[in-house]
Amino acid sequence: MAQESDDVTSNDTPPSFVPTHHSKNPSQSGTHASAGNQDDLPSFAPRRSSSHNSQSSAPRHDFPRATPRTSGSARPQRAASAAYRSGSSQPRGQRRDSSRDVSRNASGDGRQYGSPASGIRRPQRQSSAMRPGGRRNGNTRIRFNVKRIVAVVIILILLFLAVFGIGLWNWVDGQLTKKSMLTTAADTTAQTWLILGSDQRDGTAGTGTEADAPGFRTDTILVLTKPKSGNSSLISIPRDSLVQVNSTYMKINAVAEIDGYSALTGQVESITGQKIDHVAMIKFGGLEKVVNALGGVELCYSTTVNDANSGLNWTAGCHVANGATALAFSRMRYSDPTGDFGRAKRQRQVIAAIVKKASSSSILTSPSTVQKVAKASLASIVVDNKTNPYTLLKMALAFKDASGTNGVTGSVYWTNPDYYPNSSVGSTVLLDASKNKSLFTSLAAGTHAKGTVGGQV
Template sequence: MTLTEGAAERERFAERPSSRYGPRRAHARRSKRRRRLRRAVLVVLVVPVLVAGGTYGWAESRLRRDVDLGAYGHRPPPGAGTNYLIVGSDSRDGLSEGDVEDLHAGGGGGRRTDSMMLVHTGAHGATMVSLPRDSYVTLPGRLDTLTGKTKRPERDKLNAAFSYGGPELLAHTVERNTGLRIDHYAEIGFAGFVNIVDAIGGVRMCLDRDIVDEKSGADLRKGCHTLDGRQALAFVRQRHQEREGDLGRSKNQQKFLSTLAHQAARPDTLFDPLRAGPAAQAGLDTLIVDEDMDLRDLGTMFRAVRGVAGGQGKQINVPVSGIGVPTSKGNVLTWDARRSARLFDDLRHDRPVTERGETTRRR
C-alpha cells in the first residue's frame, strides 16, 4: 500500500460510524481546535496580535502598559458594557530614515493620530464608532507643559488633544465629550501597522475608484488588490481624494480595520506559525495600552471588531451636522448634538443602538 493509499484508508476509517475510536478522536480534534481558537488572542486597529498556548506569558510580559486613564481625574461613572478607545498614531518608533521617507511618514512636529475608534461591547453585541480627527470638541482644562500654566477648557480639533497631552488627554477629552467612561485604550504606530499587515500576508481590499494621493503616498487602482503594509498605511491615511475629507477617511479606516480583523482571524492565519508569530511580535513591539489592560481584554476587543466585520455588530460614524466648517482652528467637523447625545446615551446604558450615523451636510 502506498503512502497516499494509506492516508486515504485512514481517512475512510475515521469517518466510519461503526468505528470505536474514529468519531471520538475526530471530536477530540475538533474540540482541541476550538480550545486553541478560544485561547488565541488577536488585537487589531489596525492591532492584531496573536497569542496562543505557550506564548501567553511571553506576550503578557511585552505589553507596554504606559497609559493612565485616570491621570486627569473627574471621570464619568462606569456604564454598562465595556468601552475601548483604539488609536492609530504617527509614532515612528522602529522606522529608519529610509522607512520614514518611503512611507511618507515625515513632517510635522508633536504627536498626532489619524485614526480614533470607539468600540463598545455589551449585551447587544458590539458597536464600532469612528471619531474623525477633525471633530470640533471641547478640550478639558489642563496644565500646558510648554508654559507651565493651567489652560482653561477650549474648543479645538479632537486630534489636538493627542498632540497636546498624549493618550491621557485624548481619552479624557473623549470622555468629556461623549459622557462615556473609557475602560481600555490601545494604540499602535506606523511601524507596527505596516509590520502586522505584512506579517499576515497583506489585506485584500476592493476599491470602487482609483486613489492617488501624493501626501500619503497612495497610488491604488480601481478593483480588488491585496495591499501590503506600505499600501495599506497610505490607504488609511489618505483623505484628499475623499469627497467627505476626514469623514471619508474615517469610513475607509473602519472598512479596513474590519477586513483586517476578519482576515487575521482565519484559521490558516491563526495556526500558521510562519504568519501568526511575526504578527504577534509586530503588534506587541509597538502596541501601547492602558495600565489595566491584559491579553484577555485584548482578545475581547479583537473579537468585537471581528464580529462587526462579520455582520454581528454595528459600524457607524459619529453623527455629523457640518463638514468643512471654518473656525479659528481651521476647517472642522461638527457633531450633530441631538443625535450624537442619543448615540452615546444608548452606549452608556448598553441599549440597542438605533442611530445610523448618517451625515447632515452643512458647510
C-alpha cells in the same frame, strides 16, 4: 377398586399432582388404615409411576381425577392461597389450600410447576445483569469507566492549558508597552475601548508629505462598544472634530500631543457619555508590519487614486495590499471627495480586513505565521496600564462582532463639517452633542439596530 387401580397406572394421563382426599369414613378404603394418620398426609402427593405396584402405592380416594388438558382448552384460573402469595412456607403434613397457583413456563409449553414444598422450583428469570450467552452486562461499569476517563482527560487538558496559558500570558504581557491613558470617570455598563492610530514614529520610514510633518497626530479615533447583550459597535470620531481643552479650542487629533493621552480619553468620554475602559494605540508603521506579517490583506476602493500626500497609488477595484499600501490606503484623504469622513471609513475597512485575515484558518493553522503576526502586533501598540492579554482578546472579539453583519458601524453625528471657530484652529467638524449622547446610550444598552449610523444631521 381394581378398575380404579388400572386407571391410576394408565399412561393416558400426563404426570401431574393429583389432590388426595381425606375421607371422613375410613371404612370406604381398606388400605387407609395402614397409611397412618390421615392428618399426617400431605395435601398433594405426586402420582406414582406405573412401574410401582398399585397395592403398595399410597392409598387413593374416590376423588375425581382432573381431566387432561386438550389443545386449546382454557386452564382454570385459581386464586393462590394467601400463604403462597406471601411466600411463607408451611410445615410438612399441614394441608394447603387446593387452589394453588398454577402457571405456564416462559416457553408456553403448558408444564405446571408445584409449590416450593413439592421440591420443584419455578424457573428463575434471567438476571438483567446477564447478557445472552452468559456474559455479564457491563453497561453500568462501562458507563462508570467512561466518566472516569472523561474526567481524567479534562483534568489533563486543564493542566496543559494552565501551564501553556500562564507561559503565553506572561509572554504577551511582557511584549506590551503600557502607559497612563485612562481617566477616573465613573464606570458604565458596557465594555468600551478607545482604538487610536497615531503617526508617531516607531522607526518605520513614512511615505508622502504628511509623514514629514513635525510632532505627531492621532489620525484614527475609533470607539468600540460591547454591551452586555445586543450588537457591538465601532464608531469613528473625525480627526478634525472641534473640542475645547482648558478653554482652548483645538482639533481632537492634537489633544494627545498637547495635553497627553488621558486628556484625549477624557474628550472621547465627554462626546460619548461612556467610560473608556481600555485604550490601544497603533503607532506609525505598526499597521504596515502587521499586514506584511499576514501576507497582505484584501482592500476595495472604487476610485483610481494617485495621491502624493499619502503616497497611495491605487487602481479602482479590489486588490491584495501589502503593508505600505494598506497604510497609505488608511491615511489618504485629500484625493477622497468626502475628505476625512471617507478616510475614517477606509480605516475601519483596513482594521476589519486585518482581523478577518488574522482569524482565518490559513493563519491560525500556521504556528510560525501566528508568532510573526503576534510579535509585529504587540511591538506596534501602546496600551493603558490596566490592559492585559485577556482584555486584548475581548477587544479583538468585540471588533470582529462589530465589523460583522450584525454590527453597528459608522461615525458620530455632526452639524457642520467645515466650521471655523477662529483663524488659529482652521476648518473643524462641529459635532452634535445631544445626538451623539443619545447614540452611545443606545449602543451601550445594546438596543440599537444593526447597520450604519452617523453623519450630518
